Amino acid sequence: MTTFKDLGLNPAIQQALDELGYQDPTPIQEEAIPQLLGGHDVIGQAQTGTGKTAAFGLPLLQYLDPENNEVQAIVMTPTRELCIQVTQALRSMAEHLDIEIVAVFGGAPIRSQQSQLRSGAHVVVATVGRMMDLMNRRSLVLTAARYVVLDEADEMLDLGFIEDVEKILRMCPSGRQTALFSATMPPPIQKLAEGYMYDPVTISITPKTLTVDAIQQAFVEVPAKEKTARLIELLKIEEPEQAIIFCRTKIGATRLERALKDKGLDVKALHGDMSQGSRDGVMIAFKDHRVKLLVATDIAARGLDVEHVTHVINFDVPNSSESYVHRIGRTGRVGRTGRAITFVTPAERDEIGRIERDVNTKIGEWESPEERLEHAPAPRRRERRPRREREETPEPEAVKDDAVKDDAETEDVPEREAEAVAATNGTAEPSADADNDSDGDGEKPATTKLFVNRGERSGIDEEDLRWALREGAVLPDEAVHDVRVLHRFSFVEVDPDQAERTVEFLDGTKLKGKEIRLEVAKS
Ligand code: AMP
Numbered sequence: 001m002t003t004f005k006d007l008g009l010n011p012a013i014q015q016a017l018d019e020l021g022y023q024d025p026t027p028i029q030e031e032a033i034p035q036l037l038g039g040h041d042v043i044g045q046a047q048t049g050t051g052k053t054a055a056f057g058l059p060l061l062q063y064l065d066p067e068n069n070e071v072q073a074i075v076m077t078p079t080r081e082l083c084i085q086v087t088q089a090l091r092s093m094a095e096h097l098d099i100e101i102v103a104v105f106g107g108a109p110i111r112s113q114q115s116q117l118r119s120g121a122h123v124v125v126a127t128v129g130r131m132m133d134l135m136n137r138r139s140l141v142l143t144a145a146r147y148v149v150l151d152e153a154d155e156m157l158d159l160g161f162i163e164d165v166e167k168i169l170r171m172c173p174s175g176r177q178t179a180l181f182s183a184t185m186p187p188p189i190q191k192l193a194e195g196y197m198y199d200p201v202t203i204s205i206t207p208k209t210l211t212v213d214a215i216q217q218a219f220v221e222v223p224a225k226e227k228t229a230r231l232i233e234l235l236k237i238e239e240p241e242q243a244i245i246f247c248r249t250k251i252g253a254t255r256l257e258r259a260l261k262d263k264g265l266d267v268k269a270l271h272g273d274m275s276q277g278s279r280d281g282v283m284i285a286f287k288d289h290r291v292k293l294l295v296a297t298d299i300a301a302r303g304l305d306v307e308h309v310t311h312v313i314n315f316d317v318p319n320s321s322e323s324y325v326h327r328i329g330r331t332g333r334v335g336r337t338g339r340a341i342t343f344v345t346p347a348e349r350d351e352i353g354r355i356e357r358d359v360n361t362k363i364g365e366w367e368s369p370e371e372r373l374e375h376a377p378a379p380r381r382r383e384r385r386p387r388r389e390r391e392e393t394p395e396p397e398a399v400k401d402d403a404v405k406d407d408a409e410t411e412d413v414p415e416r417e418a419e420a421v422a423a424t425n426g427t428a429e430p431s432a433d434a435d436n437d438s439d440g441d442g443e444k445p446a447t448t449k450l451f452v453n454r455g456e457r458s459g460i461d462e463e464d465l466r467w468a469l470r471e472g473a474v475l476p477d478e479a480v481h482d483v484r485v486l487h488r489f490s491f492v493e494v495d496p497d498q499a500e501r502t503v504e505f506l507d508g509t510k511l512k513g514k515e516i517r518l519e520v521a522k523s
Helices: 011-020 027-037 052-063 080-093 110-118 128-136 153-158 162-171 187-196 224-238 250-262 276-287 321-328 346-359 369-375 387-392 398-407 415-426 462-472 496-506
Strands: 042-045 073-077 101-104 123-127 147-150 177-182 201-204 215-221 243-247 267-270 293-297 311-314 338-344 448-452 480-485 490-494 518-520
Touching (some): 011 052, 011 080, 027 042, 027 052, 027 177, 042 052, 052 073, 052 080, 052 147, 052 177, 073 080, 073 128, 073 162, 080 101, 080 123, 080 276, 080 496, 110 128, 123 128, 128 162, 153 162, 153 187, 162 187, 177 187, 224 250, 224 311, 224 338, 243 250, 250 267, 250 293, 267 276, 276 448, 276 496, 311 321, 321 338, 321 346, 338 346, 462 480, 462 496, 490 496, 496 518
Parallel strands (some): 042 177, 042 201, 073 123, 101 123, 147 177, 215 338, 243 293, 243 311, 311 338
Antiparallel strands (some): 448 490, 448 518
């Protein structure tokens, strides 16, 4: 089996991979990385969850010359969620390289993005519309962009960006290297590849080799008008820690969210009709475990990378096998098992057979846990730990890891600080939406808490952080609710719809000469 070492990545990149805990390359990485390092154009038919970001990102980072301050590489993404996700992934892989990675996306002030570009960017990760805008304003010049990535190209097509993508490709040097990643290859994408890529190598990670094996799949046959009641019943029995429930339409998602809320369930909707701010708020709340159930449409949930989703429920049967794989890939992420349950009406019953054939999998009829226990061979029985025990099992906490890695290799966390962290982490966080008062704390304004890896020990005080929020993240003072500086790290609370942007703008920047890392604090 190929290891990352065999792939010939440079030591600084290898070190970052070790720190990220990537032991072996995933199939798409194993195949794509040597081709891209060899200078070939690559078409990667793969979706989120396969490790595609590192598949194009590692050769990209290896290609860059830190001494050259031009934009040498661009990554185009269809949505701003994916743009931010890719930027964060690249930054973590570039931890030990002297490389500037700038994200530009719609919905954030263009002026600060222009100034970031002026300060120098080796790589620009961008949504298509904002990239066009910045090029038209001459803030972004692509004459040296010789490494070009199109991520989730089919999604760009669905969202109507293909013409702009072509315009951007025409502005890049003709001798460039192009990587195109797409879950599906509809004819317009094939045409794009033919027109703008040079002799591409196609690497296809078929649904079979996706994480489907780690996912227990089942279907429920139910008449359309009984679906909601059945879902509520099923949720009670299955007790998901977190679940994504997929609906076909935005209206359907809104309706279902309301029905579940009426039953007192902890649920939020995520669909394309919502403002970008509320979408971000919902995403953060869900990633942060402050929301248990997410009712989503396919487009809105695309690219959503959440580690701890235990269940995916297809409330409406997906309209293609690709979509099925894509949806259920949201659970059973690297090394975990998950459950995927698909609702079909009697008229849709044949869809299950079709998916089974296309994906080469088996989808049995849903059974209650008791039935499952009766039928399962002993070692495969699903352990159902009592609720209390589950709640008390600590989650692996990115926040703590970072603090340890960055600031205190040998020291223990001082007592008072441990208490402060416990106290702040344990606070019932108001959810991102002001209308949610499920924790009974309706008076507190809705905020999102961010963790900052620096504190007093690094010579940072409250005023410094407020300055960074104001000047670096361009936040108005009223969007900042609380700044608490502890010995080794700090917490700031901001408006939920500003949280992602604050992280994006400040994470990896310097404050008082020290690099600061920000992330949404885990509750
Ligand atoms: P992606 O398909 O790029 O969205 O990646 C899906 C998830 O897999 C992300 O959380 C990555 O951090 C993780 N990942 C990517 N490559 C590896 C690897 N070689 N080993 C372990 N985890 C990985």
